[in-house]
Amino acid sequence: MSFSIASTLDEALAALAAGARPVAGGSDLVVSARHGKAPLPDSIVAIDRLTDLAHVTVADDGSVRIGALTTHAALMLHPMIIDAYSGLADASALVGSPATRNVGTLGGNVMNSSPAMDTGAPLLALGATVELRSVGGTRVVALGDLWTGPGRHIAAADELCTAIILPARVAASGSAYVRLEYRRSMEIAVVGAGACVTLAANGTVAAITAALTAVAPTIVAVEGLDALVGHPLDDAALASVAAMASAQATPITDLRASDAYRRHCVGIMARRAVEAAGRRAAGEIISIPVNRAFGIGAAR
Ligand SMILES: Cc1cc2nc3c(=O)[nH]c(=O)nc-3n(C[C@H](O)[C@H](O)[C@H](O)COP(=O)(O)OP(=O)(O)OC[C@H]3O[C@@H](n4cnc5c(N)ncnc54)[C@H](O)[C@@H]3O)c2cc1C
Incomplete structure (x- = not known):
């Protein structure tokens, strides 16, 4: 098994292009392996040091970009998420325990593609899209088109989810x-x-x-x-x-x-x-x- 730690997004994308699977908080990937549900992949790249992907930012058009590495703990306490996208804060606040919420990321929750994931329903109701990046480029897909079944999605193996994007909040x-x-x-x-x-x-x-x-x-x-x-x-x-x-x-x-x-x-x-x-x-x-x-x- 090979394990590397990406210091930059380019390093992470190169590792994915070479066949590695990303691990963010590890609260699905590693815990599932420990429970014998699925073996660990042969090649893993840790992306948790890509702190640029752990921010919530507002674009000029009012849409909100949530970096894939934003944790549930950060989301449930984020004043703008609580105020404008309360359903997402509700969901993040219910995930696991304080320990789970502090390591578990929004990108990991979405890309794990469990039909029981908590953030999926509010994100879908809010009209979220997902940004997928690879060495070949970037594309944005509607969240409703991402999942194809339990644990399955349309992203290619070399695509990293870099952000979840929410449309500008509508008044009232x-x-x-x-x-x-x-x-x-x-x-x-x-x-x-x-x-x-x-x-x-x-x-x-x-x-x-x-x-x-x-x-x-x-x-x-x-x-x-x-x-x-x-x-x-x-x-x-x-x-x-x-x-x-x-x-x-x-x-x-x-x-x-x-x-x-x-x-x-x-x-x-x-x-x-x-x-x-x-x-x-x-x-x-x-x-x-x-x-x-x-x-x-x-x-x-
Ligand atoms: C005790 C416990 C309680 C839990 N309770 C809940 C709960 O109440 N509700 C809930 O929804 N979940 C729960 N979970 C599941 C888990 O904590 C969440 O799904 C969490 O958000 C996963 O994030 P992570 O960063 O740890 O993902 P990881 O385990 O790092 O990754 C999960 C999967 O997504 C892939 N991945 C991760 N990041 C990316 C990325 N940026 N781009 C592409 N692929 C990526 C990985 O390769 C892997 O296949 C629980 C887990 C544990 C251990």
Whole structure:
């Protein structure tokens, strides 16, 4: 096995071109190998010293570029992420434990491509894109086009995710992420949902998106929510969000939950995510993460 440490982005890209696999925090790659789920790759390049990829910056057009090496701990405490992209802060605040959040990166979460990843649903609802870089150039892909199945994505082996990009926040918009969890730390989502809502001046829905966690081979967007545009976000609207989410989910049964239980619960999570996103869009401060603010999950 070969292991190298990249000091520059060019070194990392050259190592990938030569067949190495990147390791950022190692909280998926290394921990999975230790648990015997997948062997370590023959060649690994550590990218954690590329500190230029660990910043959050705002472009002239208002879009926000989150370097792939930004940790969950940094995201959940970042004032602008908390304020403008609250759903992402909700998700990062739920990842693992303080130790996991301090080493685990946004790029690692997204590129690990688990259908149970926490940041995927809010990022998809927020309309994120992913920047992929190789020695041959750079391309940007919509997040919804990145994942192809559990642990699989369209990025080539020599492409490094360098950033996740969020569109400029729209006025009177809010976002949220909630997950069903059996305990309050060191847990992965049984199911989850992220949502983004924009309100019109009269308080009706101007735009709405939502995405679901752990109910399909990848994170999936909820289709058909445009039918709610122009309507108030009342009980009837929230009930139809829950019905659409449950109807579109295609979950599996495993030792953590049955498919029927997941299908039912993801509707409730979607309803709560949309409700929280709508309240945030209306200016209400709901603390990060919504899971704790709403009392979701077992007591400590
Ligand atoms: C105890 C524990 C609890 C956890 N709890 C949660 C949880 O609640 N929610 C959750 O979503 N996850 C959880 N995780 C999983 C993990 O912590 C996150 O997915 C984390 O964000 C992974 O980031 P990393 O930098 O450690 O990734 P790594 O392990 O370094 O990499 C993961 C994968 O992505 C690839 N990769 C990493 N960075 C890049 C890049 N920039 N470009 C291209 N490919 C890249 C690697 O080659 C590897 O295949 C948990 C893990 C542990 C060990």
